[in-house]
Amino acid sequence: MPVLLALDAATVSRDGRPVLSRLNLEFSPGTITAVTGANGSGKSTLLALLAGLLPADAGTVRRPRSLAFVPQRSSASETLPVTVADVVAMGRWEARPWGRMHRIDRHLVTASAQRMGVDALRSRPFGDLSGGQRQRVLIAQGLAQRADALLLDEPATALDDDGERILHDVLLEEAARGVTVVHATHDAVAAARADRWLHVENGRVMRRH
Numbered sequence: 417m418p419v420l421l422a423l424d425a426a427t428v429s430r431d432g433r434p435v436l437s438r439l440n441l442e443f444s445p446g447t448i449t450a451v452t453g454a455n456g457s458g459k460s461t462l463l464a465l466l467a468g469l470l471p472a473d474a475g476t477v478r479r480p481r482s483l484a485f486v487p488q489r490s491s492a493s494e495t496l497p498v499t500v501a502d503v504v505a506m507g508r509w510e511a512r513p514w515g516r517m518h519r520i521d522r523h524l525v526t527a528s529a530q531r532m533g534v535d536a537l538r539s540r541p542f543g544d545l546s547g548g549q550r551q552r553v554l555i556a557q558g559l560a561q562r563a564d565a566l567l568l569d570e571p572a573t574a575l576d577d578d579g580e581r582i583l584h585d586v587l588l589e590e591a592a593r594g595v596t597v598v599h600a601t602h603d604a605v606a607a608a609r610a611d612r613w614l615h616v617e618n619g620r621v622m623r624r625h
């Protein structure tokens with residue numbers, strides 16, 4: 417399998433302090449990697465580094481042509497007057513930087529919202545939703561991107577049992593399509609089910625399986 421997402425001796429800092437040092441990691445297409453670790457250990461930092469939201473102080477990051485990042489929460493969408501449909505449709509912006517959505521884009525937006533069980537909420541203001549509903553919408557936005565890599569920062573945190581089941585199936589479906597999936601989680605059961613389980617501790621990333 418070709419490796420499209422990888423870190424080569426990558427170091428990343430926050431507020432001038434290194435959080436993760438000299439990481440060498442490869443993420444293969446069609447696989448699911450789970451990342452665990454205590455609060456503040458550096459899971460979000462690792463995902464932000466992979467997604468290109470934080471620069472590497474040293475080393476390099478290799479990324480596929482397209483990458484979707486699902487944040488823990490989106491404060492911008494919470495304060496802007498946008499509907500659920502708008503937020504999911506933002507997932508198509510990178511593919512359509514000059515505007516008009518085509519039929520395929522509208523299909524992907526609807527299909528992603530349906531997959532996450534939020535299609536009935538499409539006209540509601542995003543800021544009015546519950547935490548779990550928002551999380552489902554942000555995951556739908558990530559799915560709508562149809563990117564080569566899907567990175568999710570603790571996507572299950574606010575989900576109910578039904579949402580967790582959907583998420584589990586969705587990650588399997590995406591990996592089966594050849595997507596490189598990486599998700600941070602506090603759920604050891606979910607981590608154990610992944611193809612690979614990485615654990616972040618004391619600035620290092622260890623492989624659990």
Ligand SMILES: Nc1ncnc2c1ncn2[C@@H]1O[C@H](COP(=O)(O)OP(=O)(O)OP(=O)(O)O)[C@@H](O)[C@H]1O
Pocket residue numbers: 430431435453454455456457458459460461462
């Ligand atoms: N915006 C920020 N500015 C400065 N330092 C930060 C910022 N975000 C995180 N940090 C620091 O980076 C380190 C790693 O934090 P990170 O958010 O990556 O941890 P995490 O494993 O994702 O934690 P959690 O389980 O609580 O989400 C911590 O020491 C934290 O204080």
